[in-house]
Amino acid sequence: MNILGISAYYHDAAAALVQDGKIVAAAQEERFSRRKHDPNLPINAISYCLAEGGVDPDGIDVVTFYDKPITKFERILQTYFSVAPKGFRSFVMALPIWMKEKLWIPYQIEGALEDHGFKMPKDLIFTEHHESHAASAFFPSPFESAAILTLDGVGEWATSTLGQGSGNDLNIIKQIRFPHSLGLLYSAFTYFTGFRVNSGEYKLMGLAPYGEPVYVDAIRDNLIDIKADGSFLLNMEYFAYLDGLTMTNERFDALFDGPPRKPETEISRREMDLARSIQVVTEDIVMLMAHEARKQTGEKDLCLAGGVALNCVANGKILRDGPFENVWIQPAAGDAGGALGSALFAWHVVKQQPRTADNKTDSMRGSYLGPTFSDDEVEQFLSAREYPARRLSGEERAGTIAQLLDEQNVVGVCQGRMEFGPRALGNRSILGDPRSEKMQSTLNLKIKHRESFRPFAPSCLVERAGEYFELDSPSPYMLLTAQVREERCRHDEVPDDITMRDRVNMVRSDLPAITHVDHSARVQTVDRSVNPEYYDIIKEFEERTGYGVVINTSFNVRGEPIVCTPEDAYACFMRTDMDYLAVGSFLLSKKDQPPWDEKKDWEQSLVLD
Amino acid sequence: MEDFQQNHVSRTVWPWMDADGNAAESGSLPRRAAVQAVIMCAIASVLFFLLHHHVMPVIILVLATIVVLSAFFAPALFHGIDRFGKALGQVVGIILTWMLLIPFFYICFTVGRLLLVVLKVDPMRRKAETGEDTCWVQHPERPPLDRYGKRF
Numbered sequence: 001m002n003i004l005g006i007s008a009y010y011h012d013a014a015a016a017l018v019q020d021g022k023i024v025a026a027a028q029e030e031r032f033s034r035r036k037h038d039p040n041l042p043i044n045a046i047s048y049c050l051a052e053g054g055v056d057p058d059g060i061d062v063v064t065f066y067d068k069p070i071t072k073f074e075r076i077l078q079t080y081f082s083v084a085p086k087g088f089r090s091f092v093m094a095l096p097i098w099m100k101e102k103l104w105i106p107y108q109i110e111g112a113l114e115d116h117g118f119k120m121p122k123d124l125i126f127t128e129h130h131e132s133h134a135a136s137a138f139f140p141s142p143f144e145s146a147a148i149l150t151l152d153g154v155g156e157w158a159t160s161t162l163g164q165g166s167g168n169d170l171n172i173i174k175q176i177r178f179p180h181s182l183g184l185l186y187s188a189f190t191y192f193t194g195f196r197v198n199s200g201e202y203k204l205m206g207l208a209p210y211g212e213p214v215y216v217d218a219i220r221d222n223l224i225d226i227k228a229d230g231s232f233l234l235n236m237e238y239f240a241y242l243d244g245l246t247m248t249n250e251r252f253d254a255l256f257d258g259p260p261r262k263p264e265t266e267i268s269r270r271e272m273d274l275a276r277s278i279q280v281v282t283e284d285i286v287m288l289m290a291h292e293a294r295k296q297t298g299e300k301d302l303c304l305a306g307g308v309a310l311n312c313v314a315n316g317k318i319l320r321d322g323p324f325e326n327v328w329i330q331p332a333a334g335d336a337g338g339a340l341g342s343a344l345f346a347w348h349v350v351k352q353q354p355r356t357a358d359n360k361t362d363s364m365r366g367s368y369l370g371p372t373f374s375d376d377e378v379e380q381f382l383s384a385r386e387y388p389a390r391r392l393s394g395e396e397r398a399g400t401i402a403q404l405l406d407e408q409n410v411v412g413v414c415q416g417r418m419e420f421g422p423r424a425l426g427n428r429s430i431l432g433d434p435r436s437e438k439m440q441s442t443l444n445l446k447i448k449h450r451e452s453f454r455p456f457a458p459s460c461l462v463e464r465a466g467e468y469f470e471l472d473s474p475s476p477y478m479l480l481t482a483q484v485r486e487e488r489c490r491h492d493e494v495p496d497d498i499t500m501r502d503r504v505n506m507v508r509s510d511l512p513a514i515t516h517v518d519h520s521a522r523v524q525t526v527d528r529s530v531n532p533e534y535y536d537i538i539k540e541f542e543e544r545t546g547y548g549v550v551i552n553t554s555f556n557v558r559g560e561p562i563v564c565t566p567e568d569a570y571a572c573f574m575r576t577d578m579d580y581l582a583v584g585s586f587l588l589s590k591k592d593q594p595p596w597d598e599k600k601d602w603e604q605s606l607v608l609d
Numbered sequence: 610m611e612d613f614q615q616n617h618v619s620r621t622v623w624p625w626m627d628a629d630g631n632a633a634e635s636g637s638l639p640r641r642a643a644v645q646a647v648i649m650c651a652i653a654s655v656l657f658f659l660l661h662h663h664v665m666p667v668i669i670l671v672l673a674t675i676v677v678l679s680a681f682f683a684p685a686l687f688h689g690i691d692r693f694g695k696a697l698g699q700v701v702g703i704i705l706t707w708m709l710l711i712p713f714f715y716i717c718f719t720v721g722r723l724l725l726v727v728l729k730v731d732p733m734r735r736k737a738e739t740g741e742d743t744c745w746v747q748h749p750e751r752p753p754l755d756r757y758g759k760r761f
């Protein structure tokens with residue numbers, strides 16, 4: 001049975017294909033359309049999934065959509081009833097899109113499938129938004145049964161849910177309803193500190209270690225009433241997202257010493273302290289919810305999904321200090337993962353098909369669920385475009401890349417199947433030497449074109465993780481932070497008058513490029529059985545240098561989606577100061593390439609996050 | 610190179626070998642121009658025969674002729690006109706939207722709001738009440754499975 005899952009029309013549209021219960025393909029639309037967080041009906045991602053699964057024109061058995069659009073529309077109308085006569089500007093922006101697209105989703109999907117030669121099946125299933133998140137968290141997890149927490153901005157009405165999964169069944173027990181939302185609270189601070197809502201949240205998280213939690217009391221006393229079981233109510237007098245086009249209002253400004261920071265202006269001590277404070281409050285709430293989930297379900301394992309589950313600092317805390325033995329987080333925890341969740345929900349719950357779990361391995365296949373390109377094809381492409389490249393044999397490839405990293409080169413890697421979810425996990429990644437004191441600023445400014453305060457993530461051989469980090473379980477999806485081991489850390493005094501850039505470039509451990517100012521790191525552990533090509537590069541690097549760790553940052557520049565095809569990879573390679581590009585078995589040196597003649601101002605077309 | 614064929618998946622997501630993409634696009638220009646010209650002629654006819662205007666229909670017919678000719682002989686001009694037409698359509702759409710939505714919003718939603726105020730109902734629970742021990746709300750029982758076919 002072919003089940004095609006779709007999420008769309010909010011942000012990060014995606015498609016997923018589940019064949020007889022097996023996850024065959026999944027991808028975000030942005031990777032193909034090259035528009036970051038593309039919310040449109042993901043026709044390119046759908047086409048890819050159907051092609052990857054070899055689905056015939058009349059071979060789709062079920063189409064699933066990741067939320068209930070009419071219920072969502074009802075919530076939006078109720079919001080306007082609650083705030084009128086305010087809210088007109090938001091109404092006038094929202095309503096035409098609903099009338100044109102969102103109310104006609106079955107017809108939109110049917111039209112798109114027919115345009116691409118596929119027959120729309122009779123079976124069209126709409127799962128609840130948080131059911132989709134919960135299914136994406138539980139069904140691919142290794143656990144036979146588990147507690148489930150889903151936390152995001154908002155779905156239909158729910159903003160957080162607590163549930164339980166067992167075998168092929170899944171039940172949501174209770175929920176917190178809009179407008180009281182942990183995701184929207186975090187987004188309000190994202191907005192207020194000058195980052196882009198729905199994409200800048202991870203920057204706010206990266207900024208937190210620079211600040212002090214001086215606003216925690218102000219947040220707790222004024223903005224939110226937190227109960228002992230992790231539930232909460234927001235004081236909506238401080239927020240503008242019900243009736244305006246912004247997240248916060250003047251009362252919020254008054255509480256936090258002035259108006260929001262303008263994007264791209266200098267980050268002040270206030271923003272750092274706000275970032276730290278909201279991070280502390282978020283972690284407290286998530287921890288209380290985790291305890292409540294344990295109490296309610298009695299389960300020893302926890303599954304997490306929803307945008308807030310991308311907060312790897314909070315995730316790390318739940319794993320270390322929380323009440324669960326194991327925690328599994330859906331790598332595509334945001335709305336993209338809803339496409340997969342709705343398809344799995346249809347298979348296991350609606351079609352009542354059994355599920356097997358061994359309590360060891362998940363069924364996400366490393367989240368390598370996107371397209372791959374053969375060496376033959378790469379060779380044809382490179383020779384057609386006359387791009388000089390050297391073909392490396394299987395034996396020499398990993399060693400050559402490791403040598404280049406050891407020689408302080410920055411290497412872009414495009415190999416194997418593209419990752420599903422927001423993280424690059426070694427197949428669409430830019431690699432560097434984590435021992436280098438300069439690598440962090442080099443990568444930030446010359447290649448990523450972004451603010452320099454955020455740390456890079458390390459990819460580490462799974463069996464060596466404990467030698468570098470305070471981590472005793474694998475972290476294959478880069479969704480947990482852990483402290484760098486104390487014996488590797490340096491604790492130099494931070495001068496009072498130091499600039500942010502100088503502070504980020506201070507040496508804090510023997511792995512300076514991946515150690516954040518609080519000595520934490522966002523770790524990916526790499527297992528040879530899941531990704532042998534990537535593992536071998538790190539292993540060779542270890543053999544040369546004694547360190548089984550490399551820097552892994554996503555293969556893109558700021559504002560651009562992660563690359564998908566060798567052509568995308570080549571363009572990104574040429575637009576930046578990257579030294580080498582490894583595409584499949586081919587190695588390209590920047591020095592050998594013909595001049596890059598950009599036809600249009602590509603930076604103008606990017607929307608900075 | 611001649612022998613090489615992209616596989617189905619690769620061709621779907623990365624059709625770099627399909628050099629005929631642009632040709633197909635330029636081949637479709639006359640068809641698009643013809644459709645646009647027919648619509649413009651219809652509008653001109655209505656203005657001339659039914660509303661008895663004389664100047665506007667002539668302007669529209671001249672424009673229709675330019676559209677058709679440019680599609681064949683000056684694609685850049687055709688694309689320029691096309692972009693202008695779309696921008697104009699968008700502006701008209703925005704104006705119409707505002708004209709229709711302003712009365713709808715203020716009449717419908719303001720009356721609704723007044724009703725909610727009178728009935729003392731707040732579906733948003735905006736006040737952060739402190740008296741309750743929990744703000745978790747029971748999730749409804751799972752509906753019958755055929756309910757998953759519905760959008761609500």
Ligand SMILES: [Fe+2]
Nearest residue numbers: 152307334335
């Ligand atoms: Fe969501």
